[in-house]
Amino acid sequence: MKISCDIDIKHLTRVEGHGNIRIVIQDGQVREASWEVVETPRFFEAILVGKHFENAPYLCGRICGICSIGHTLASIRAVENGFGIMPTVQTQRLRLLLKHMETLQSHILHIYFLAAPDYLGVGSVLPLTRSHPAVVQQALRLKLLANDICDEVGGRRLHPTRTVVGGFTMLPDRYRLGQFRQRLQASLADLDASVSLFRSFSIPDFQRETEFVSLNGNGDYPFIGGDLISTDGVVKKEQEYAAMTNEYMAEWSTSKLSRLSRKSFAVGALARINNNFAGLLPAAKVIAKELGLIPINHNPFMNVVAQLVECVQVVLESMQLIDDLLAVPWQEPRQAVEVREGIGVAAVEVPRGILYHCLHFDAAGRVVKADCVIPTSQNHANIRHDIEELAVFCAGQGKKDKEIELLAEMLVRAYDPCISCSVH
């Protein structure tokens, strides 16, 4: 049995934003175990008030550098839902392709740069450039491909320029899109190699039962819009998002927090797969099973595996999307926009989980009220409860201080938290 330990991590590394971990064990008893969010708020919801609708997607993208495309698309959907605009099939396909490539970019960044160093026993990706050059090269190739496609479709990989209410300012080049189709095909080999790499990782065997929330794909894999569901059987409409998120504040966090049927729930890749395993493409399903990911999986460390499975899913789907896009002549990039008084809600699955934007408009199309509920804010309480449980688990196993510290860091990293985004 572990007699005592005192872990105090200020500003955890290799995560986006600022959070602290504290674990104190005395005489085999856990005295303290916490996850704290200390990020400074930027007040985006207040900033939007009084602004004309076209500012909303442009500003909201700046909530987060990693998932700026997801935020931009959620904000656009909220505006379009508020005004009663239905995007064309072409726009829908392009947006989904863009979002898939952000997911690929974000997941690869997390898997290789943020999570993998722990599994390979180093402090960052830098030593891996010498010890595992092939691994680093395959990660960079995948990330570059995803970012190149984001540039082509969205205009810019970070804070996209072409994405606007009503569609796009301009369309990608058809020829280059065809070339990207070939590069996506070729990237499957790098993803295969990633799967082999994962087989060599020993994922900590830790379980804590919780509730998982995601969009419902209805047999498809879910991405933009639709019903909200949980593994505890809750089903809600997109517009009823507030009943799904139930935001509250606590003194340990500058981010708002969420709960549903239990004291906390989880969103993200693992939640999506736990709710929508049936919607995965056969090749992605095979990989999930091979890596031991079968729903409902309650091991939070498995989120990294779920992300890898999703990488395969989005690459395959993107190839199909490009085929569909290239099979038909293209329409105008942008539809006319007519403002309307009302409320628009958007739910979008972004890399770290389900993201909601809600905008209230006056008759002139200016924002009267804004609300953004971020995936990581929904995860914070669940992370905190996981840390509590992990401390008990470690105390019982008599692990060394360094081991406990590393496990706690890996646990938080597994969620791929985007903390500045969660506080926004």
Add this chain to the structure above:
Amino acid sequence: MTTNKTFLGVPVARPKVGFFELSSCEGCQLQLLNNEATLLDFLSLVEIVRFREGMKEAGDEYEIAFIEGSITRADEEERLKNIRAKAKLVVALGSCACFGGVNQLKNRFNDLEWVKKEVYSSFPIDTQEVKPLSAVIKVDLEIYGCPIKKEEVERIVTALVLGEEIHHPQYPVCMECKARENICLFDLGEPCLGPVTRAGCDAWCPSNRLGCWGCRGPAPEANLARLQIIMAERGISPERMMDRLECFGGFADFVAEVKGKKEDGR
């Protein structure tokens, strides 16, 4: 400095650099990782001792500090002063650090209490008026943009390492846009701040058919009076023009002059 790298056969010092972030989206730091094709070459130019988003090791010995984000809380001012005390050279990375960025849009309201309440209701939360780095410490070099342009950062860092002088373009984005032979956004009926904004992004947004929002701040000798006339002639409302001018904080003086007073939240 360590001297195990060479440039054209000449030993080059590899300065120790640290990356830091205050209130921001961390997008500017991410842009550095977004350099897949040249990332490894770039990394060999400098010795990174601290990059919290990417590495666990956290060295306290650095010569150059790259700081992203703006100041929104007292503890950030303290952190900033500590970094300044340790670094020989402080670089403000991105528009949040240079001008306050999108974060400073909350300064446009006359009542900070309303801002807090609008987001947190009655829950007590600590925040202050948003400030750029230069309001609190001496900044040696500013790299503009929301986000920063990676090619520009590489150019500047290379110049720093080789001890060359650093030049920012003196002309506006509009010139870069003309050079790229784009269709003028005004001809498409869209507002654009290209005529008054500092170049260096290679007309990033207009080349994607989005009018410039002025993220890099004013070009030297920006003629804002003339911009107002162009906008009016093209039938673009003062509100749309002001939305762009006030977005990133670079044109704050002009905006304050035109608006005269702050806004009520409600």
